Amino acid sequence: MEKILEVKNLTKKFKHIAVNNISFDVEKGNVYGLLGPNGSGKSTTFGMLLSTINPTSGSWKWFGKEGTDTHTLKKIGAIIEQPNFYPYLSAEKNLEIVATIKEIPYSRIDEVLEVVNLLTRKKDAFKTYSLGMKQRLSIASALLADPEVLILDEPTNGLDPEGIIQIRDIINSIAKSGTTIIVASHLLDEIEKICSHVIVLKQGNAIYSGSVDAMSNTKGFFELKADNISELVSVLGSFGIFSSVKEQDNLIIAQISSDISASELNKKVFEKGISLSHLQKKKESLESQFLELVKQSNS
């Protein structure tokens, strides 16, 4: 796999340590989530990788080249924290400035405005835009140079549900086109819906880096329900394929230790004379995995 970004032992000290010795790789074509609570060093990490913050130590390579130069930056589309544009200029003029900096033709401007559905408002001043429109304009700006990598820092921060869905749809369609995306967020379900890989940060430390699937080594769990709950619990316990069987809110939660499909389980339980009223195989949500990881790193 071609590596877009390799980060080695990156550290940034302000008065406190904001980013502590983190390393990770980003491979081409994947969607990466940078996960962590507020103040865990996500924006600082992006700042260093985008050359706006000077690192204390460590190194990184973009496209196999040491550090971040302006040539590299022109190939990256980035949205940081909040949409930044000249408030008194129209969307079109603002994008002309970005196009001038990135040295690309103005003909791209209408194309990207079309993608984010702002073409009809392109002559209006940026300051007249709603927050959702501002955020969409920054996505348009990031897409302007047809970037190889897209960096998104909290792209749905402060948006209403409709705005969140719009942004998520745009990100999903960009991801499908094969663009590598790195997205930072503290909203777990957001990351879960769009990312294939995650890097989990906690107080400046990277506590996990890898695929979403491999993040927890549990094989998932079953949710079951039957008329006679206590009988079901004892039957499930006798199979010896669950690490734990617990009752929770009238549902039985059975953690899988050796893999079994839902239909197989259904058959086995039925053979024991129990008919299920509810059966569902589930993966741990990213949220519970994340909390688990944070708990582990605490101990």
Next chain:
Amino acid sequence: MIRLLKLEYLKNLNYRPFKIFSGLYFVVLIVLLFIGLVDFDILGMKINLKEQGMYNFPGVWNFTTYIVGLLKIFLGCIIVFSICQEFSNRMFKQNIIDGLSREEFVFSKLLTILAFTAFSTLLVFVIAFMLGKSYSVTQEGDLVTKEIYFIFNYFLKLFSFFSFLMFLSILFRKSIFVFLGFFMFWFVEKILIGIETFRVQQNITELEKAKVLSTTTFYTDYLPLESMSNLIPNPLIRTNMAQLLGMQFKFEYPWYSVIACIVWSTIFILGSYWILKKKDW
């Protein structure tokens, strides 16, 4: 370079207040050059600068550049606002992320400064020349060009002044702090000048004073604002009235101030770059 000019054009000339105030500056500049044609009534005395020799060659170069030089603070405000808004709107950071280097950022601001300075200089040169041709009592070739170096000094004075303001804008990033900082700087410079003058004059008699003052090298002469102001002397003592009162106009070309201004401008430009480089955005 064309790219950076285009960038500055897009950023500034689409901003209406910037356009309006820049336009006003040049209007006021032109009007000020014609001030000698107006009669003033000061405490019952009628004063007409043209009759005081304002448009006579070679003094016309000194008079005109000195008078329009007072306007530089007006243009300075426009430049300060234009640079500070890059920071208050977080656009410097965004520009960097979009792929503008810090060198290019400083250079693009310098281009704006150069464009304003060059255009002001050109206007002053052309209009002062026309006024001299129309109203000067002497039209001898030698005298016409004798002090034309004031035009260059005017250019340098504006350029170093705006470089200084650019430096302060990048240092403080908020226009109100830039003005406060500028005022403090000016104040401190004046105090230092006062202290040095006082020390030089200590332990000498009244008779020696004039001689000592004219021969001593004042270190404070090389401070930024002082060396800028030394580039173009106050032409008041060149007026016919002052000459009648027996004042003598003596002026040597201020080579040291020219060098000081060039050195200071270089320091301000490199300093601006250094701040942009060192700070985390």
